[in-house]
Amino acid sequence: MTETIMELQDVRKIYQMGEFEVHALQGVNLNVVPGEFVAITGPSGCGKSTMLNMIGCLDIPTSGKIFLEGSDISEFEDNELARIRGKKIGFVFQTFNLYPTLTALENIKLPMRIHEFPDVEIEEKSKSLLDAVGLSDRGSNFPAQLSGGQQQRVAIARALSTGPSILLADEPTGNLDTKSGRGIMDVFKRLNNEGLTIVMITHDMGIAEYAGRIVKMLDGKIEGGT
Amino acid sequence: MKNIDIFRLSLSHVKKSKMRSWLTIIGIVIGVAAIVAIISIGEGMQASVQANLGSLGADLMTVTPGFSRATGFGGGHSSGGGVSSETLTDKDLNVIKQVSGVLYANGMVSGRSEMIIGTEKTSVSISGVDTSVWRAMVTTDLEAGRLLQPGDSNAVVIGYSLAHDVFLQPVTQNRPVIIGGKTFKIVGIFTESGGFGGTDNAVYMPADSARDVVTENVSRNQFTSITVKIADQSLVDSVKADIEQKLMMSRHVNPRTKDFTVTAFASIQQQISSVTQSISMFLAAIAAVSLLVGAVGIANTMFMSVMERTRQIGLLKALGATDNEVMRLFLMESGLFGVVGGVIGITTGILISVLISSVGLRMIGPGGTMTTVIPPQLIFFALTFSILVGVISGVVPARNAAKMKPVDALRFEQ
Numbered sequence: 001m002t003e004t005i006m007e008l009q010d011v012r013k014i015y016q017m018g019e020f021e022v023h024a025l026q027g028v029n030l031n032v033v034p035g036e037f038v039a040i041t042g043p044s045g046c047g048k049s050t051m052l053n054m055i056g057c058l059d060i061p062t063s064g065k066i067f068l069e070g071s072d073i074s075e076f077e078d079n080e081l082a083r084i085r086g087k088k089i090g091f092v093f094q095t096f097n098l099y100p101t102l103t104a105l106e107n108i109k110l111p112m113r114i115h116e117f118p119d120v121e122i123e124e125k126s127k128s129l130l131d132a133v134g135l136s137d138r139g140s141n142f143p144a145q146l147s148g149g150q151q152q153r154v155a156i157a158r159a160l161s162t163g164p165s166i167l168l169a170d171e172p173t174g175n176l177d178t179k180s181g182r183g184i185m186d187v188f189k190r191l192n193n194e195g196l197t198i199v200m201i202t203h204d205m206g207i208a209e210y211a212g213r214i215v216k217m218l219d220g221k222i223e224g225g226t
Numbered sequence: 227m228k229n230i231d232i233f234r235l236s237l238s239h240v241k242k243s244k245m246r247s248w249l250t251i252i253g254i255v256i257g258v259a260a261i262v263a264i265i266s267i268g269e270g271m272q273a274s275v276q277a278n279l280g281s282l283g284a285d286l287m288t289v290t291p292g293f294s295r296a297t298g299f300g301g302g303h304s305s306g307g308g309v310s311s312e313t314l315t316d317k318d319l320n321v322i323k324q325v326s327g328v329l330y331a332n333g334m335v336s337g338r339s340e341m342i343i344g345t346e347k348t349s350v351s352i353s354g355v356d357t358s359v360w361r362a363m364v365t366t367d368l369e370a371g372r373l374l375q376p377g378d379s380n381a382v383v384i385g386y387s388l389a390h391d392v393f394l395q396p397v398t399q400n401r402p403v404i405i406g407g408k409t410f411k412i413v414g415i416f417t418e419s420g421g422f423g424g425t426d427n428a429v430y431m432p433a434d435s436a437r438d439v440v441t442e443n444v445s446r447n448q449f450t451s452i453t454v455k456i457a458d459q460s461l462v463d464s465v466k467a468d469i470e471q472k473l474m475m476s477r478h479v480n481p482r483t484k485d486f487t488v489t490a491f492a493s494i495q496q497q498i499s500s501v502t503q504s505i506s507m508f509l510a511a512i513a514a515v516s517l518l519v520g521a522v523g524i525a526n527t528m529f530m531s532v533m534e535r536t537r538q539i540g541l542l543k544a545l546g547a548t549d550n551e552v553m554r555l556f557l558m559e560s561g562l563f564g565v566v567g568g569v570i571g572i573t574t575g576i577l578i579s580v581l582i583s584s585v586g587l588r589m590i591g592p593g594g595t596m597t598t599v600i601p602p603q604l605i606f607f608a609l610t611f612s613i614l615v616g617v618i619s620g621v622v623p624a625r626n627a628a629k630m631k632p633v634d635a636l637r638f639e640q
Contacts, residue, residue: 058544058633079548082632086546097541097636101238111545113231162546 004067005165005197006032006055011064011074013050013220024050025061026220032166037192038199039211047220048201049170055199056168057085069165086115090159094171096151098143104154105130105139111162129157133187149180156187160196167191169200173207185210227551229558236559239531247563250527254567255574257517258612262575262604264513267582268506270598275502276495283365285459287466287490289314289322289452289473294487312485316447321476322454327465329457330359333449335433337440339406346393351428352405354436363455366425371399371414378432383414387426405429406439462490521615524563528556528623539627540635549628556624557617564616568609575608576600 013025024047032038040048053059054066057073060081066074073084085091098107108126117125130136133153135146143151152172159167169188173181189210192198200211208214216223240247291312314333322331335354340347361373374383382405389397389412397403401412416425437444444450456465466488479485532539539552547555579598 053633056544058636059631079550082543082546082548085544091544093636095537097537097544099235099538099541101242102235106238114227114542114546114551116228158545 003034004031005034005036005069006030006199007065007067008051008054009065009067011051011054011061011066013047013054013059014062024220025054027064028220028222030215030222032197032199034165034197035192035195036197036213037188037211038213038215039208040199040201040215040217041203041205041208042217042223043203046217048217050220051217052168052170052199052201055166056089056091057081083115086111087162088165090162090164090167092152092155092159092167092169092172094174096143096148096155096175098151098154098158100143103140103142104135104146104150107143107154108157108161111158115162117162125161126157129160130154133157147180148176149183152176152180152184153187156184156191160191166197166199169198171201171203173202173204181207227547229554232551232555233558236555236562239535239559240562243531246527246530250523250563251567251570253520253523254517254564254612254615255520255571257513257520257615258568258571258608259574259578260513260516261510261611262572262600262608263578263582263598264509265506265604266575266579266598266600268502268509269601269604270579270583271506272499272502273599274597275498283363283455284492284495285456285462286363286365287454287456287462287469287488287492289318289454289469290487290489291450291485292487293484313444314449314452314486317476318473318486319449319452321472322452322469325465325468325472327456327458327461327468328454330362330455332356332359332363332453332455333433334451334453335436335440335444335448336450337436337442337444339429339439339441341388341429342404343393343397343401344395346395348392350388350405352436352440353428353430354433354440355430357432359455360430363453366419367417369415369417371412373414374430374432378413379435380408380410381413381431382410383416383430384412385416385426385428386418388429389415392427405431406441408435408439410435459492462492466490517612517615520567521619524560524616524619525623527563528560528620529626531559532556532623532627535627536630536635536638539630540632540638543630543632544636552630553624553628556627557620560620560624561613561617564613564619565609567616568612571612572605572608576605 008028008030011025011028012023015022015024028047028051030051040051042048050059054061057068057076060076061074064074065072068084068088073081076084098104099110102110105126108129109122112122112125127136127139130139133156135150135153135157138146138150143154146154172188173184176184185207188198188200192212198211200208202208291314316333319331319333322328333356335352337352338349339352341350355374357374357376357378361375364373368383369386369389371383374381382403384397397412397415399412399415403410403412410431419425431439433449437446442450454465454469456462469488473486473488474480474484477485542552542555579600583598
């Protein structure tokens with residue numbers, strides 16, 4: 001039996017919208033093994049972002065279980081979830097979500113500062129990550145002084161700073177031009193080749209092709225995949 | 227997250243939105259500066275009142291004829307409803323002298339008269355004194371000459387203002403002056419005493435001479451007041467009670483028909499100082515209102531800041547920051563407004579206070595200047611208060627930020 005890094009068992013999420021119930025996830029089962037690159041695709045409103053939020057410990061399911069490296073995170077309290085997602089999960093967002101008042105280098109340091117890494121490690125690791133995403137000369141720039149592609153590279157470096165078990169990317173190329181988007185996907189591909197587990201949401205099949213496995217969602221359910 | 231890192235993050239926000247931060251801080255600066263300046267003026271006022279009253283002597287009390295009390299509808303006792311026309315006599319003076327704890331008792335004849343030097347004349351306040359005890363009771367120093375002594379008859383000692391400010395021509399020692407139609411020689415001039423009940427505008431002469439020159443009619447064995455010096459300040463209350471008791475007996479009156487008043491200067495000091503304290507507390511309360519407005523400004527800025535930074539709050543939580551860390555981030559930011567506003571406010575308040583002292587605004591009344599006093603505890607209090615105001619103003623916005631769900635915060639669109 002293959003060891004899983006992430007496992008979703010009959011996960012359901014119901015949002016109460018006034019008198020109506022919205023069934024965003026309707027019994028989703030998914031296994032992700034270490035070193036996998038999974039792309040989740042589907043039309044808008046199919047529940048893929050909701051699922052990513054569950055995997056990323058940003059939200060908890062209404063029912064069902066989510067295991068991250070064997071621990072059932074669906075039972076965790078808010079602060080436990082915060083610690084888990086900070087240490088074990090790296091996020092890359094569509095809108096980059098860099099901290100606007102911090103420089104590129106400080107943005108990469110931020111998760112390590114939150115988790116109180118030693119200062120020496122913070123300095124060394126942030127510089128080597130900035131270098132790894134090809135922005136070593138942009139460390140002192142603020143996000144507003146960087147292009148979209150550069151901002152997303154800083155976001156990737158930030159996501160990797162705490163050495164996460166899994167990288168979650170929500171439409172990482174959605175706000176980028178084709179060339180910058182491909183550049184970002186090349187970075188993802190390289191990281192995956194180095195052994196990093198990646199789960200990515202995209203509605204762009206061209207981008208999904210970079211992944212080793214494509215999972216298709218429709219109306220809150222997994223419809224199929226490769 | 228370490229506090230120092232949270233602080234750096236707060237600082238990055240404050241520095242990034244400079245204009246808004248400064249406008250918020252100015253609200254606190256105005257409040258704190260107003261409090262510091264007003265309290266320092268109040269303290270100065272109190273110190274100045276104390277200094278002026280101190281020259282009266284806390285070990286002195288006066289006995290005056292008459293007793294002021296309210297009247298009933300059906301009419302009252304003969305001495306009711308104002309000051310009676312009773313007088314004090316030699317007999318009263320002797321009774322007071324016998325009271326234990328009384329060091330000296332000076333029978334005074336006070337009134338007004340006209341003083342002429344050359345072609346200039348002015349109305350002056352005359353104090354006729356018992357030359358044998360007066361020198362032991364005077365609390366103002368001499369600028370020139372000597373005090374009155376037993377045997378003096380046509381000699382006067384005058385106050386500083388009379389010698390320097392009132393007349394155009396120089397008024398010097400040994401100069402003859404005409405008071406109430408009689409010629410006197412100035413044997414001494416007092417230094418400036420300033421303030422309340424001082425000697426600056428008075429003429430001192432032997433009581434018998436005063437009876438002849440004052441416009442009021444005072445008989446040979448009568449006094450307009452008796453000044454008493456006691457052996458020990460701590461005995462003020464007991465000696466006062468004793469004098470009242472003995473005088474009531476000798477004058478055959480009871481508390482209801484009492485026809486004299488004993489006033490201790492120490493209690494006047496206490497009353498005036500409690501009035502000045504009330505005034506300065508009232509002014510400080512008004513200043514505190516402006517600090518309250520500053521606090522509302524901080525709260526407003528923090529609410530705006532939390533709303534604008536909703537996605538950043540979501541990001542911090544996504545990166546692993548706990549509710550408590552997010553809360554501390556915003557509290558430090560609002561506290562920072564308090565600290566910076568407090569420090570600048572205190573400095574501004576001190577500058578205003580120093581400016582007032584150096585410009586030397588004239589206080590109401592003659593001879594006084596407005597001084598300011600800044601007690602060290604005021605600086606400590608003002609700083610603590612402004613930090614507290616900053617932190618408290620930030621509590622609700624910070625709690626709102628801390629309670630946000632990361633998934634909702636990340637989705638937030640402005």
